[in-house]
Amino acid sequence: MRMNPVIEAVNLSIEYRLGSEWVNALRDVTLAIHPLEIHGLVGESGSGKSTLALALMRYMAGNARISGGSILFDGEDITHATPEAMRPLWGRKMALVPQDPLASLNPAYTIGEQIGEITRQHAGLSRRDSLARAVEMLRRVKIADPETVVKRYPHQLSGGMQQRAVIAMALSTQPRLLVLDEPTTALDVTTEAVILDLVRELVREEQAAALWVTHDLGVVAQVCERMTVLYGGEVMASGDVRSVFARQVHPYTISLLASLPRAVHGIETRLPTIEGVAPSLAERPRACVFADRCPVVLDMCREHKPPLEATGDGRIVRCYRWHEIADGTxxxxxxxxxxxxSAPPHDNHVLEAEHVYRFFGEAGMLDRALGRERKPVRAVDDVSISIRERSTLGLVGESGSGKTTLARVIVGLETADDGALQLLDVPLSKHLGRRSLEQMRNLQMVFQNPNDALNPYMTIGETLARTIRRLSAEPLDEAAVNARVSALLQAVRLTDEYAYRYPTELSGGEKQRVAIARAFAANPALVVADEPTSSLDVSVQSVILNLLKDLRAQQGASYLFISHxxxxxAYLADWILVMYLGEVVEQGTVEQVYxxxxxxxxEALISAIPEPDPTAVGSHIRLEGDVPSARNIPTGCRFHTRCPRKLGAICETExxxxxxxxxxxxxRCHIPVDELKILQQSVPEGLSR
Amino acid sequence: MTTLDKSTAAPRMTASERGQFSLRTIFQGLTGRPMPLVGTLIVTFFIALALFGPQIAPFRFDEIIRGAARQPPSSTYWFGTDHLGRDVFSRVVWGAREIITIPLITTFLCVTLGATIGMFIGYVGGWVDEIVARLLDSLLAIPALVLAMVMLGTIGPSVAGIIIVIVLLYTPIVARVVRSATLNLRAAGYIEAAKLRGENIAYILFREILPGVLPALAVEAALRFSYAIFLTASLGFLGLGVQPPSPDWGRMVNEARSTFSLTPWALWFPAAAIGLLIIGVNLLSDGLRRVFRREGQLV
Structure with a gap:
């Protein structure tokens, strides 16, 4: 028998006031979450998913209003409930796990006090009982040694621990509804995998209902029972996760899934992309919101809004053409x-780095004078790499592995403490200031955050022109520079008109394209890209990745590509380098490593990736604990504290x-290769790899 | 896949929509709301006084009107006359020139010096920043008025002396504000990109960083201007300011103090002028802050 839904939105519409106008943020959203169910809410930035998640809790921004429809919580209409009426529900019956755990924990109180406050407030527990309850909750979220953790302050915990503490806090009153707003987006994959398992287990135990907001289809596939895909504030498709993934009928869902990067061995590929960018709030099309980017758009899609239709197997979809897609026509x-x-990778090396070290926070003069010992942070600790011409070296690792520091050492933004660098067989100074113009031209970088990559006070044209002039070998005249600017814009598929725009007039993906154009201003030999797509939406990511591939083929550049x-x-790189705590632990070609x-x-990193396929049964290797501090690096093998295949004492000492x-x-492992092969082919705990 | 050009995402924006400031948007911001408008009007009024004072004032500032000492305000002597028989209104009007120009010059110098120092140490960082920033902090620890009195007492009061003292006092404050604004920008991708194309430090400071710290600097400049007025008047009051017979509002207040029971108006009007000017400048700087904050700038 089907239980009644815990939360239900019926034709919910929400508007925001911008200036003097009300613009629609959500239109006719219908959604129901039953007990024991984790409902995935997927959408790109600006799709309204956070607005919806918070609105379901009747928690809205000051300039927002519900303009239609209703919200039912446990069958009770809370559409127009006042904050006073909601207060007994908030924290007690419905709880929120926000994206940034550190921002939602008060730095001035211990973890125990903060978790305890909820139960003191809502369950009327005494101080001592609430603290005992906090310890119990921390144990439930699998925090080791909860008695000490309750006495800690938020900043003393790692990101994963903080997020677990927030989840413990949210669950401490046994809420009926748990809303998780991108709870793992800021975490490493290995930590994410642990949190996914944890939430799944807790929701089951607590008989709660959960709404999981995310942009990651892999997470939805792994953790959710049902899902809703939002685009432009409207439901595009909704239903059981397995059937939505298995029988996709909406062009948006299909395109989104297709644009996820994946490696196809042996051949060079490009990802299918979704054209254009998501419409802003005020400019959403009146008819089908996806029409402008839809690959199979019809005239009627631009004139009338398609209705939400049931497909008959419990799914709903908003598209005129779903029948055709469903029956395969x-x-x-x-x-x-x-x-x-592109030409096969040459055997010549564009860059070689040998025995590079970069330590931070070493004992200063004052410390030495006072006889204080301070262990440095060993960000990059004896790393040697080489990058072949016309190839891409992918650098992977969790946060704190030293991958960004290594990249910055190579481009010269950080100065190596020791080591030797060579660019195109010529020694490269560790100091940026001592590098020749030629070397600067050959070594460029694309930064992680597109929003601060471009000077907001310069037009795109000015930024590019300046770089072209600076890096050019001989002085260029105005016309030559302008021609080059326009060629660069064209190379990143932007029109000439963009030269006159300022960065704030560009979307995140467009800004990143300009940043890439800047890096290519003077035909570099090596471009270092530090997580260039990590802050972009999935559909934009595929465009950037394709672009990087094209440029590599056209310009013959090599990449050092950093990503978590x-x-x-796997999609972009030829070689992979895996870093852990400042050291390289594995290197090889993509095929070999995979x-x-x-x-x-x-192995753990690969198995932690949430597959965007609900039927995939991956191996479940979960890393315990957090990355140790790079100030106190474990002896022996640095990975031994978390290694699921630890041999014994030898790993701790040698x-x-x-x-x-x-x-x-x-x-780099104590286990011989042949043994590793056997170990990793065997079936761990009844699951196949 | 060549059809990507279609993605003309954002429409063209005006300067203010982009979050950039132009003289036009600043002017609109200052005149569009009542309080900044009042401030702007007050400051404009005093600037006009400073420019056209001699033409407006019925008497010369040092003219002793025979037989008209200690006159209360009347239609002839709007603000009355002081114990020597000088027209208070004329003196206030003439005095506007010094009280505006000295702070203007000092503010200009403070802002130029402070911004350069602040951007430099904020950008370079390391031990240079450590030493210079601590040095600036220690300068700030000394009470302004005490330092000013000691220095002017030593070198003797003069207009140049006042300017030097105020610049010394306020440059560290401006430098500190600019330094912290610079710290927010120094790790930005566009600064690092500039380093990677081998730009020299002057270009990075004045072309890449300066536009970004300008909003904070503009607000700080307005604030420094009002404090400089305050300090100039205070020094005048203490007898360390502009020397007689030049009319100085602070000195006028001090001189009128001894004869307050006989000629209270000789104290009221210069004091009110100081107060009004400072209020005006503060309202204006508040308006500036609002302009930049609304436009999404870090202030």
Whole structure:
């Protein structure tokens, strides 16, 4: 028998006041979440998913109003409930886990006091009982040694621990509804995997209902039972996760899934992309909101809004053409397209770095004078890499692994403490100031955050022109510079008209394209890209990745591509370097690293990736604990504190040797390669790899 | 895939929509709301006095009107006359020149010096920043008026002396504000991109960083201007300001103090002028702050 939904939105519409106008943020959203169910709410930025999640809790911005429809909580209409009426529900019956745990914890109180406050407030527990309850809750979210953790302050915990503490806080009153607003977006994949398991388990135990807001289809596939896809403030498709993924009928869902990066071995591919950008609040089309970007748009889609229709198997979809898609008469491009193969990677090295060290916070003069000992943060600790011409080296690792520091050392934004660098077989100074113009031209960087990559007070044209002039070998005249600006804009598929725009007039993806154009201003030999797509939406990410691939083929550049996302690396890179706590633990080609045998850390990273396929049964290797501090690096193998394949004492005392897995594939582990191969092929705990 | 050009996402915006400030948007911001408008009007009024004072004033500032000492305000002597028989209104009007120009010059110098120092140490960082920033902090620890009295007492009061003292006192404050604004920008991608194309430090400071700290600097400049007026008047009151017979509002207040029971108006009007000017400048700087904050700038 089906239980009544815990929360239900019926034809809910929400408006925001912008200036003197009311604009629609959500239109006719219908959604119901039953007990024991985790409902995934997927959408790109600006789709209204956070607005909806918070509105369901009757928690809205000051300039928002409900303009239609209703919200039912446990069958009770709370559409027009006052904040006073909601207060007994908030924190007690419905709880929120926000995206940034540190921002939602008060830095002035201990974890125990904060979790305890909820139960003191809502369950009337005494101080002592509430603290005992806090310890119990921390134990439930699998925090080791909860008795000490309750006495800690938020900043003393790692990001993953903070998020677990917030989840413990949210669950401490046994709420009926748990709203999780991108709770794992800021976390590493390994931590994310642990949190996913945890929430799934807790929701089941507590018989609660949960709404999981995310932009990551992989997370939805792994953790949710039902899902709703939002676009432009409207429901595009909704239903059981398995059937939505298995039988996609909405062009948006299909295109979104198709644009996820994945590696196809052996051939060079391009990802299918969604054209254009999501419309802003005020400019949403009146008819179908997706019409402007839809690959199979009809005239009627621009004139009338398609209704939400039930497909008969419990799903609903908003599209005129879903019948055609469902019965196969209409198909969309979902497979990666074969791309022009770039020349095979040369054997010459564009960059070589040997025994590079970069430590931070070493004992200063004052410390030495006072006899204080301070261990430095060993951000990059004896790393050697080489990048071949016309190839891409992917650098992977969790936050704190030293991958960004290594990249900055190479481009010269950080100065290496020791080590030797060579660019195109010429020694490269560790100091940026001592590098020649030629070397600067050959070594450029694309930064992580597109929003501060461009000077807001200069037009795109000015930014590009300045870079062209600076890096050009001989003085250029105005016309030559302008021609180059326009060529660069064209290379990143922007029109000339963009030269006259300011960065604030561009979307995030467009800004990143300009930043890429700037890096390519003077035909660089090596472009270092530090997570260039991590702050972009999925549909924009595929455009940028394709662009990077095209430019590599056209310009013959090499990339050092940093990402925490192994899928992106697998799509773009030829070689992979895995870093852990300032050290390289594995290196090899993409195929070698993926196929295994691989370092236990790499193995865990790969298995932690949430697959965008609810039927996929991945191996479930979960790393316990957090990355140790780079100030106090574990002895022996640095990974031994978390390694699921730890051998024993040898791992704690002796640094592991490099083991040759053949054809330039190296693994730094005490376990011999052959044994690793057997271990990783065997079936751990009844699950297949 | 070449059809990507279609993605003309954002429409063209005007300067103010982009979050940039132009003289026009600042003017609109200052005149569009009642309080900043009042401030702007007051400041404009005093600037007009400073420019055209001699033409407006019925008497010369040092003219002793025979037989008209200690006159209360009347239609001839709007603000009355002081114990020597000088027209208070004329003296206030003439005095506007010094009380406006000295702070203007000092503010200009403070802002130029302070911004350069602040951007430099904020950008360079490391031990340079450590030493200079601590040095600036220690300068700030000394009470302004005490330092000013000691220094002017030593070098002797003069217009140049006042300017030097105020610049010394206020440059560290401006530098500190600019330094912290610079710290927010120094790690930005566009600054690092400039380093990677080998730009020199002057270009990075004045072309890449300066526009970003300008909003904070403009507000600070307005604030420094009002404090400089305050300090100039205070020094005048203490007898360390502009020397007689030049009319100085602070000095006028001090001189009128001894004869307050006989000629209270000789104290009221210069004091009111000081107060009104400072209120005006503060309302204006508040309006500036609002303009920049509304436009999404860090202030």
């Amino acid at each position: 209409l198909t969309l491009q979902t497979q990666p397209l074969e791309a022009a193969t 996302d192994l899928k992106v690396i 196929a295994g045998p691989s370092h236990p850390y790499t 640094a592991p040797p490099w083991r040759d897995a053949g054809e330039e594939h190296f693994i």
